Amino acid sequence: MTVNNNIQVAVADDHTLLRNALARLINSFETYKVLFEASNGQEVKEKLSKHVIPDIILLDVNMPDIDGYETAKWIYKNFPQVKILALSMFSDENIIIRMLRLGAKGYIMKNAEPEELKLALDSVLHKDFYLSELISGKIISGLHKDMDKPNEPAHLTEKEKEFLKWVCTELTYKDIAGKMFVSPRTVDDYRNSLFEKLGVKTRVGLVIFAIKHSMVEI
Numbered sequence: 001m002t003v004n005n006n007i008q009v010a011v012a013d014d015h016t017l018l019r020n021a022l023a024r025l026i027n028s029f030e031t032y033k034v035l036f037e038a039s040n041g042q043e044v045k046e047k048l049s050k051h052v053i054p055d056i057i058l059l060d061v062n063m064p065d066i067d068g069y070e071t072a073k074w075i076y077k078n079f080p081q082v083k084i085l086a087l088s089m090f091s092d093e094n095i096i097i098r099m100l101r102l103g104a105k106g107y108i109m110k111n112a113e114p115e116e117l118k119l120a121l122d123s124v125l126h127k128d129f130y131l132s133e134l135i136s137g138k139i140i141s142g143l144h145k146d147m148d149k150p151n152e153p154a155h156l157t158e159k160e161k162e163f164l165k166w167v168c169t170e171l172t173y174k175d176i177a178g179k180m181f182v183s184p185r186t187v188d189d190y191r192n193s194l195f196e197k198l199g200v201k202t203r204v205g206l207v208i209f210a211i212k213h214s215m216v217e218i
Contacts, residue, residue, distance in 0.1 A: 006033040007125060010047070012071070013060040013087065014039045018110070022058065022117075029118050041066025041074070048079055056124055059104070061088040061095060069102060076103030083124045094170050096131075097207050101168060101216070106130030131208070155197065161215065163190040167206045168216045 009026050011034055013019040023034040035054045038044045040063045057075065061068035072084050085106040086099040096107050106124045108117065109132055116132065123130035156164075159180070166176040177187040195201060198209050210216045 005031060007031055007056065007121070008033055008035040008054040009121065010034070010036050010038065010044065010054040010057040012038040012041070012044050012057060012063065012068075014063045015060075025114055025117065026058075026121070029121070032121065040064055041068070041071030044071050045074060048075070048082070053079060054082060056083045056085055056121060058085050058087050061086055061090075061099060069098060072099060072102040072104055083128075085120055085124050085130065091132075093202070093204055096204050097168065098170065100204075100207055100211055108132050129208070129212075131204070156194075160190055160194055160197075163187065164194065164206060164210045165216050167191075167203055168210050 009032055011019055011022050011026065013022065016039070019037050019039070023037055026032050026034050036047050036052055038047060042065050044057065044059075045066070059068050059071060059075075063071075068086060068088075072086070075082055075084060080103070083106075084099075084104040085108060086096075086104040087108055087110060088095060089110045091109060099107060105128055106120055108120045108130065112120070112132060120130040120132070162180060163176065166179055169176075171179065173187050173191065174184055177184045180187065191203075191206075194206055198206065200206060200209060
């Protein structure tokens with residue numbers, strides 16, 4: 001994939017001006033080179049199917065024809081070596097969780113500064129993960145040091161592990177309580193206990209932890 005020490009990046013976004021601007025910006029970063037641009041998921045599929053394969057793809061979530069969700073799922077299944085950095089105008093928790101479950105290694109806002117895009121690309125490439133500080137605050141604190149641990153921590157109860165799996169869906173906490181046959185108050189207790197045990201502060205933080213420790217299938 002990587003040629004002449006350049007990190008190959010694909011940019012997929014249906015807004016031509018933004019896509020072109022992102023490509024120019026990425027090309028200005030040392031060691032990075034844009035391999036191709038695409039306006040939707042179908043174009044991404046066609047490129048990858050012809051073995052035009054980047055190291056990283058900057059993938060817009062909302063695109064016509066084939067959106068970022070379907071595209072991410074297809075990439076993860078067929079070209080899992082390609083690291084996906086999701087791009088969006090929205091910081092909605094459910095969108096972030098869904099993209100992470102579909103194999104995205106990071107999530108960045110379209111209003112991010114150029115320096116943050118460079119940081120995101122570097123982090124996805126070298127640390128295998130990036131989530132914007134605008135979205136996450138400190139929710140991933142302590143997670144990077146645990147990345148090499150393949151199994152879930154032993155100090156979690158079976159109910160907490162079950163709760164974590166449900167958290168990685170799009171169900172509300174109330175819906176999760178119904179699935180687990182417990183009260184909403186009990187679900188709140190599971191959540192608060194996990195926040196304290198895992199050192200995270202949001203539901204997205206719980207999802208990241210579960211994915212990193214192979215507690216849910218992507």
